[in-house]
Amino acid sequence: MTSKIINMVEKLKDAEDRLLESMFAAEPIADGGFSQRIVAQIRRRIWVRRLALPVAMLVGGIVAFKPVMQLVTVSSTLLGVVPREFLEIPASVLPQVESVTFGMPLMPMIVLSAMVVMAGILGTRLLNE
C-alpha cells in the first residue's frame, strides 16, 4: 500500500520535471552493427574458453610426459633395490611394470593418466570459478 502511494507521488510530476525530461530527452541511437559486434566478441570468448581446457591439458601432457617417464623409470629401478621382505605383497595386487599397453609400460601409463585427469578436474574447477 505504502509503495503504491510512493509510486503515485513519484508519478505526479510538476511542470519543471516535464521540462527537465524534455531537455534530457535524446534521439534514439541506431544500432548500426553495435549489437552484432558485441555478440561476435562474446562468441569468440566462449570458443576460447571451450578450447582453453583441452589445449591446456594437451600442452601440460606434452610438457609433463618426459619428466614423468623419467621419474617412473627411476622409481621402478629403485623398487628393485628394496629388500624382498618389504615387498611381500601378492604380485597380482601391484600393477605389473613389465606389461605393455598401447606400446607403453603400464606404470607410466597409469601415472600419466592420473595426472591428466587431475589437470582436467583442476581446469574445470578453475573455469567454473
Next chain:
Amino acid sequence: MACDGAWQIIQTATLLEVEDQSLVTLAVASQDTAAYGELIRRHQSQVRNFLRKLAGGSTEDADDLAQECFLHAWDKLQTFSGRGSFIGWLLKVAYTTFLQSKRKSKRYSEVLNEVGYVAEQQSRSYTQDTNEVSDLDKLLAVLTEEERAIMVMSYACGLSHREIGDATGLPVGTVKSIIFRGKDKIRTNFDIKDHKHG
C-alpha cells in the same frame, strides 16, 4: 544453408516477441548469444545515451564504454534477479563500468605524474570536451558526477527512484535528495524556461 537462414529469420522473429526476463533466462540457461543480442539491440540506445551524457567526452569513448558494459553484463547475467527492470540493472552495470574506467584513468594519470610526464589536460571540465556545447552540456556541467548520473537515470532513462537506488546502491531517500539538490543547482544557474533542447 538456405535452411539455416530461414531458421535464423524464424528465431529472430520469435525473439522480437519475447520479454526481457525470458530472454535473460534463455541467455543464461543455454548461453544463447542470439537472445542476448536481442537484449543488446533493445537497450543499446539507452545505455549509449546514458554513457554519452555521463562521460561527456567523445562519442567513441562512450561507445567503447558501452561495449565494455555489455560484455560485463554478459558475464554477470546470472546475477540479474528479475526483481527490477532489465534496463535498470543494465544501467547499474554501465555506471559501475564508467566508475571503474574513471578510476583506472585516474590511476594512470597519477603514475604518469609520478614519473614526471606532463599529461595533456586530462582533468579538463565537462564542457571543454566538446567543441559544440549544448544547453544540456552546460546544465550537466554544474552537477557533480553522482548528481549527473542520477539526474540522467531519472530524466533521460525514466527510471523510478527505487530503480536508481538499486543501480547506484543508494537509499531511495538519498536519491530523492540528490535529485532535489540537482534541480536546485540547475534552477540557480539557469533559467530553464528559456532552454533549447540538448
